[in-house]
Amino acid sequence: MPMYEYECQKCGFVFEARQKFSDEPLSECRDCGGAVKKLISRSGFALKGGGWYDQGYSADKSAPKCPANSGGGCGGCPKAS
Ligand SMILES: [Zn+2]
Incomplete structure (x- = not known):
């Protein structure tokens, strides 16, 4: 479950919420x-360990490009099927 951070516009309080x-x-x-x-x-959205792009999918030209390929994936990555 992803963790979100919120900042209060009134008092500046920053807190996290897992949603x-x-x-x-x-x-x-x-x-x-x-x-x-x-x-x-x-x-x-940080993934632990390798993602789908480490399993040869990056060579598949039909696979959508992930802008975070070098950094551990992103929340928008399609799941490998
Ligand atoms: Zn507040």
């Missing part, structure tokens, strides 16, 4: 109830 992709994004600060802004997660 499913299907969950609604948070809109309220846990501290003061003010509006929050979603931050780019620093680690939520």
Whole structure:
């Protein structure tokens, strides 16, 4: 489950929330109830170990290019089938 970071626009409080992709994004600060802004997660999409692109799929010209191929994958990578 990915981890999201939110920053409160009112008090500046930054907190993390682990949510499913299907969950609604948070809109309220846990501290003061003010509006929050979603931050780019620093680690939520990091894959441990090799990904599908390490298994020969990168040689497949039909495979969509992943912009994060060198850094451990991204949340938008299609699953290898
Ligand atoms: Zn706040």
